[in-house]
Amino acid sequence: MERIGVGLLGMGTVGTGVFKALKSNQDVILKRTDTLFEVKKILVQDPDKKRQAEDAQSLLTTDFQQVLEAGIQVVVEAIGGLEPARSFIERAFEAGCHVVTANKELLAKHGSELERLARSRGVQLLYEASVGGGIPVLGTMRHLLKSNRIHRITGILNGTTNYILTEMASKGTPFDEVLAEAQKLGYAEADPTSDVDGFDAAYKLAILARLSFDAEVPVTEIPREGIREITPGELVLARRLGYAVKLLARGEQYGEKGPVSLAVGPALLPLTHSLSSVDGIYNAIHLEADVVQDITLVGQGAGEEPTASAVVEDLCNLYCLPPSKFIPSEETLLLPSQHSGGSRFIYLETAQHLDEGDAEGLKRRLQAIGLPVGETGISRVTDGSGVAFILRRWDPLYRGVLLAELGLEVSCLTDRPVHGSSTVEEAVRLEAGSAV
Amino acid sequence: MERIGVGLLGMGTVGTGVFKALKSNQDVILKRTDTLFEVKKILVQDPDKKRQAEDAQSLLTTDFQQVLEAGIQVVVEAIGGLEPARSFIERAFEAGCHVVTANKELLAKHGSELERLARSRGVQLLYEASVGGGIPVLGTMRHLLKSNRIHRITGILNGTTNYILTEMASKGTPFDEVLAEAQKLGYAEADPTSDVDGFDAAYKLAILARLSFDAEVPVTEIPREGIREITPGELVLARRLGYAVKLLARGEQYGEKGPVSLAVGPALLPLTHSLSSVDGIYNAIHLEADVVQDITLVGQGAGEEPTASAVVEDLCNLYCLPPSKFIPSEETLLLPSQHSGGSRFIYLETAQHLDEGDAEGLKRRLQAIGLPVGETGISRVTDGSGVAFILRRWDPLYRGVLLAELGLEVSCLTDRPVHGSSTVEEAVRLEAGSAV
Numbered sequence: 001m002e003r004i005g006v007g008l009l010g011m012g013t014v015g016t017g018v019f020k021a022l023k024s025n026q027d028v029i030l031k032r033t034d035t036l037f038e039v040k041k042i043l044v045q046d047p048d049k050k051r052q053a054e055d056a057q058s059l060l061t062t063d064f065q066q067v068l069e070a071g072i073q074v075v076v077e078a079i080g081g082l083e084p085a086r087s088f089i090e091r092a093f094e095a096g097c098h099v100v101t102a103n104k105e106l107l108a109k110h111g112s113e114l115e116r117l118a119r120s121r122g123v124q125l126l127y128e129a130s131v132g133g134g135i136p137v138l139g140t141m142r143h144l145l146k147s148n149r150i151h152r153i154t155g156i157l158n159g160t161t162n163y164i165l166t167e168m169a170s171k172g173t174p175f176d177e178v179l180a181e182a183q184k185l186g187y188a189e190a191d192p193t194s195d196v197d198g199f200d201a202a203y204k205l206a207i208l209a210r211l212s213f214d215a216e217v218p219v220t221e222i223p224r225e226g227i228r229e230i231t232p233g234e235l236v237l238a239r240r241l242g243y244a245v246k247l248l249a250r251g252e253q254y255g256e257k258g259p260v261s262l263a264v265g266p267a268l269l270p271l272t273h274s275l276s277s278v279d280g281i282y283n284a285i286h287l288e289a290d291v292v293q294d295i296t297l298v299g300q301g302a303g304e305e306p307t308a309s310a311v312v313e314d315l316c317n318l319y320c321l322p323p324s325k326f327i328p329s330e331e332t333l334l335l336p337s338q339h340s341g342g343s344r345f346i347y348l349e350t351a352q353h354l355d356e357g358d359a360e361g362l363k364r365r366l367q368a369i370g371l372p373v374g375e376t377g378i379s380r381v382t383d384g385s386g387v388a389f390i391l392r393r394w395d396p397l398y399r400g401v402l403l404a405e406l407g408l409e410v411s412c413l414t415d416r417p418v419h420g421s422s423t424v425e426e427a428v429r430l431e432a433g434s435a436v
Numbered sequence: 437m438e439r440i441g442v443g444l445l446g447m448g449t450v451g452t453g454v455f456k457a458l459k460s461n462q463d464v465i466l467k468r469t470d471t472l473f474e475v476k477k478i479l480v481q482d483p484d485k486k487r488q489a490e491d492a493q494s495l496l497t498t499d500f501q502q503v504l505e506a507g508i509q510v511v512v513e514a515i516g517g518l519e520p521a522r523s524f525i526e527r528a529f530e531a532g533c534h535v536v537t538a539n540k541e542l543l544a545k546h547g548s549e550l551e552r553l554a555r556s557r558g559v560q561l562l563y564e565a566s567v568g569g570g571i572p573v574l575g576t577m578r579h580l581l582k583s584n585r586i587h588r589i590t591g592i593l594n595g596t597t598n599y600i601l602t603e604m605a606s607k608g609t610p611f612d613e614v615l616a617e618a619q620k621l622g623y624a625e626a627d628p629t630s631d632v633d634g635f636d637a638a639y640k641l642a643i644l645a646r647l648s649f650d651a652e653v654p655v656t657e658i659p660r661e662g663i664r665e666i667t668p669g670e671l672v673l674a675r676r677l678g679y680a681v682k683l684l685a686r687g688e689q690y691g692e693k694g695p696v697s698l699a700v701g702p703a704l705l706p707l708t709h710s711l712s713s714v715d716g717i718y719n720a721i722h723l724e725a726d727v728v729q730d731i732t733l734v735g736q737g738a739g740e741e742p743t744a745s746a747v748v749e750d751l752c753n754l755y756c757l758p759p760s761k762f763i764p765s766e767e768t769l770l771l772p773s774q775h776s777g778g779s780r781f782i783y784l785e786t787a788q789h790l791d792e793g794d795a796e797g798l799k800r801r802l803q804a805i806g807l808p809v810g811e812t813g814i815s816r817v818t819d820g821s822g823v824a825f826i827l828r829r830w831d832p833l834y835r836g837v838l839l840a841e842l843g844l845e846v847s848c849l850t851d852r853p854v855h856g857s858s859t860v861e862e863a864v865r866l867e868a869g870s871a872v
C-alpha cells in the first residue's frame with residue numbers, strides 16, 4: 001500500500017465533494033489501486049466560514065506555503081479562475097507535485113504552457129473534471145480510443161444552458177424567467193454570463209480540441225453565441241419541424257493535423273440524433289472517429305458528486321494509468337465556421353396574426369424567387385405569430401432577401417445552423433429531390 | 437518501437453475488420469503506442485473462399501499450430517462459439533500469448549476459468565468487443581470508474597432486437613415481417629434465436645455483472661425473455677402512455693459483495709430515460725454508481741468497423757494499460773428478479789371493438805375492486821382492439837383477477853415491468869397521489 005498526501009485548494013462545491021468522496025470510498029480505492037489518499041491541508045479564503053464537512057475544519061489554512069509543506073505528493077486545485085489558481089499550480093509543479101484540477105478556464109487559456117511545465121518537472125497534470133463533469137470523456141479519448149482518428153466532436157457541454165433550454169421548451173416560459181428560477185435553484189450563478197453567453201462551453205471545446213485534434217486554438221478566437229436571444233416560440237416550432245435547439249459546441253478537423261473549425265452556439269439537432277434527447281442538467285459528447293464510427297457519452301456535467309468523481313478518478317489514475325504523451329502543438333489553423341451552405345432554420349416573429357394558409361403563401365413566395373424552402377411551421381405567440389422554416393443551402397445574403405420579400409413587420413429574425421447538414425449532403429439531397 | 441506479431445483466428449466480419457483497421461490505422465497506432473502490430477497468420481476454415489482483404493490471402497492457414505509457430509505474441513480470436521475457440525485460446529495461453537477476443541458466449545460461460553488460466557500463465561485476456569461492439573464499456577468500468585461502486589446496470593445490448601423493435605414501433609409492422617427484412621439486410625442471422633430470444637443479451641449481461649459487481653452467475657440462471665411475443669399494437673400504446681419498449685438487460689447489486697438480480701427481457705422505459713431514444717442498431721449501457729451518479733454510453737453494438745475498433749483498442753491496451761487485477765469470485769447469490777411490486781404495463785388484445793369510453797369503464801371497474809390502475813390507452817388493431825394500462829404495485833396474481841374482471845375475449849395478455857419503478861418509489865408516489 002502506498003500513502004499519498006493530498007493538498008486541497010478550495011472547499012467549495014468541488015472541494016467538499018472531493019473531500020467527502022475520498023473518505024466515503026477510501027476502501028474501494030484502496031482495494032482497487034492499492035493507494036491511500038490522505039488530505040493533509042485545505043486552502044480556503046475565509047477560515048471562519050462554517051464548512052459542511054466538519055472533520056475538514058482542523059485542516060484549513062489560508063497560506064498556500066503551508067499546503068506545500070504538509071507532506072503532499074498531489075495538489076487538487078478547486079478554486080477556479082486564472083489567478084491565484086495558476087500560480088499555485090506552477091508552484092506545486094516546482095515542488096514536485098502532480099496536479100489535478102477542475103478549472104476549465106485556466107486549462108483552456110493556459111493548458112499548453114501548464115502541460116509543458118509539468119512535463120519539464122517530471123510531474124503530471126490531469127483535468128477530467130474540467131469537461132463534462134462526471135463524464136469520463138478525456139479518459140476515453142486518451143486511453144480508450146488510441147487507435148482511432150477522431151474527426152468530429154459535438155457536445156452539450158454546459159448544464160445551466162441545457163437546463164434553461166429544456167425548461168423553456170417544455171413549459172413555454174421565456175428566458176429571463178427560467179434564468180431567475182434556475183438561479184434560485186442553484187443551477188445558475190448570480191452572474192450567469194459565463195454560462196448563458198457560451199464562454200464556459202467554449203473553454204471546454206478548446207480543451208477537447210486540444211486532446212482530440214491535437215489543435216491549439218486561442219479560446220478568444222472560437223466563434224461564440226449564447227442563448228439569451230432564444231424565445232420559447234422558436235423552440236416550439238423547431239420541435240414541430242422535427243428538431244431540438246441545443247447550445248452546441250462543435251468541432252471538426254479536416255484531415256490529420258489539418259485545419260479545424262470550432263464554434264459554440266445554438267443549433268438544431270434532428271430529433272433522431274443521440275444528443276437531441278439529452279435534457280436538463282445533463283451533458284453529453286458525441287465523438288465521430290474513423291474506426292469506431294460514433295460514440296456518445298452522457299452524464300451529469302456538474303454538481304458536487306459527479307465533479308468529485310472525475311477528480312478522484314484522476315487521483316487514482318496518476319498512479320494507475322500511463323502519463324499523457326501529449327505534446328502541445330503549435331497554433332492550428334482555424335477555419336471560419338461554415339456560414340453558408342447546409343440547412344438553416346429561420347424563425348421570425350411578427351405582430352400580425354397569421355395562419356397555416358399565410359405560412360403556405362409565404363413559402364410559395366420565397367420558392368418563387370428561388371429560395372430552397374423546406375418544412376414550414378407557424379404558431380401563436382404573445383402579441384402575434386411566430387413563423388419558422390428550413391432553408392436548404394443557406395447564404396447569409398438571404399437575410400436581407402427574406403426581410404424584403406416577406407414584407408412583414410418583423411420583430412425578430414434568427415437563423416440557426418442545422419447540425420449534420422453539410423453542403424455536400426445537401427447537394428445530394430437536393431438533386432434527389434429535384435428528380436421527384 | 438516494439439514489433440508485435442498477431443495471430444488472427446477467423447476472417448469473417450470481425451477478423452476482416454481487424455485486419456483492415458490494423459493496416460489503415462497503423463500510423464496512428466504506432467505514433468500513440470510506439471507499437472507495430474503485424475498479422476503473421478490467419479486461421480480460417482475454408483482456405484479457398486474469396487476474401488475481401490486480398491493481401492490476407494498469403495497469410496491464410498487451416499492449421500492452428502502454424503499460427504502459434506508464426507512468431508506471435510498475441511492471438512485475436514474471432515471465430516465465435518465454444519469449440520474450437522476455447523481450446524485455441526487455452527493453447528495460446530500455454531504458448532505464452534495474450535488473447536483478445538470478441539466471443540461473448542465463451543466469455544459468459546467460461547470467462548472465469550479462462551481469466552484464471554491466463555493469470556497462471558502470466559498473460560492477459562481482453563474482450564472489449566464482446567459487449568456493446570465499439571462502445572468502450574469494459575474499459576470505462578475497469579479504468580475510468582475505479583473509485584466508484586457501480587450498483588446498477590441497464591443495457592440495450594443487442595442491436596438486432598433493437599433494430600426490430602424500432603422498425604415495429606415506427607412502421608407498425610409485425611415481428612415476423614420485420615425479422616425477415618432484417619435478415620435480408622444482414623441485421624439478423626439466418627437462425628435468429630440467439631438474438632431474438634435474448635441469449636446474446638444474457639451473455640453480455642453475465643460479462644458486465646462479473647466486471648461491475650464482481651458477481652459470478654451461470655448464464656443459464658439469468659431469467660430471460662425474448663421479443664417474439666411483442667406486437668406493434670403494444671409498442672404504439674406504450675408510447676402513447678409515455679414509454680418505449682426495449683429489450684433490456686438489467687442488473688442490480690444489493691450492497692457491496694452482496695446478492696445480485698439479473699434479468700433480460702422486454703421492459704418499459706419512460707421516454708425521459710436516456711436509453712429510451714437509443715434506436716435502430718445502436719446499443720447503450722446506463723451505469724449507476726455512488727459518486728458519479730449515472731453515465732450512459734451509446735454506440736454501434738456490432739458491425740465490422742465498430743467491433744474491429746474494440747479489438748484493436750484491446751491490442752493497444754495489452755501494452756499501454758495495466759493488466760486487470762480481476763480475481764474471479766465464487767458463485768454469487770442470485771436473487772429472483774422482482775416479479776411483484778413496481779409498476780407494470782398490461783396490454784391485451786380483444787376481437788371486440790372498444791372505444792375510449794369502454795377503456796374508461798374498464799379502468800373504473802378495475803379500480804373498484806382495488807387495483808391501482810394508472811394511465812390507460814386504447815387503439816384499433818387488426819381484428820379488434822388493443823387495450824393498455826399501467827398497474828402500479830404489481831402482483832402476479834392480478835393476471836387471473838384481470839382476466840376474470842374484464843370479462844373480455846382476450847387473444848393475448850402481456851405484462852411488462854416498468855423500469856425504475858421500485859416498490860419504495862411507488863409507495864411514495866401512491867401516498868402522494870392518495871392525498872390529492
Ligand SMILES: NC(=O)c1ccc[n+]([C@@H]2O[C@H](COP(=O)([O-])OP(=O)(O)OC[C@H]3O[C@@H](n4cnc5c(N)ncnc54)[C@H](OP(=O)(O)O)[C@@H]3O)[C@@H](O)[C@H]2O)c1
Nearest residue numbers: 010011012013014044045046078079080102103302303307
Ligand atoms: N461546481 C461544479 O459543479 C463544477 C463542475 C466542474 C468544474 N468546476 C470547476 O471547479 C472549480 C471550483 O468550482 P466550485 O464550484 O467548487 O467553486 P466554489 O464553490 O466557489 O469554491 C471555491 C473555493 O475556492 C476557495 N477560494 C477562492 N479564492 C481563493 C483564494 N484566492 N485563495 C484560497 N482559496 C480560495 C473558496 O474559499 P472559501 O470557501 O473560503 O470562500 C472556496 O472554498 C472551478 O474551476 C469550476 O469551474 C465546478
Ligand SMILES: NC(=O)c1ccc[n+]([C@@H]2O[C@H](COP(=O)([O-])OP(=O)(O)OC[C@H]3O[C@@H](n4cnc5c(N)ncnc54)[C@H](OP(=O)(O)O)[C@@H]3O)[C@@H](O)[C@H]2O)c1
Nearest residue numbers: 446447448449450480481482514515516538539738739743
Ligand atoms: N459480427 C459482429 O458484428 C460481431 C460483433 C461483436 C462480437 N462478435 C463476435 O465475434 C466473433 C466472430 O464473429 P463474426 O461475425 O466475425 O463471425 P463470422 O463472420 O461467421 O466469421 C467466422 C470466421 O471464423 C472462421 N471459422 C469458423 N470456424 C472455424 C474453425 N473451426 N476453424 C478455423 N476457423 C473457423 C470462419 O472461417 P471461413 O471464413 O473459412 O468460413 C470465419 O472466417 C463471434 O464470437 C461473435 O459473437 C461479432
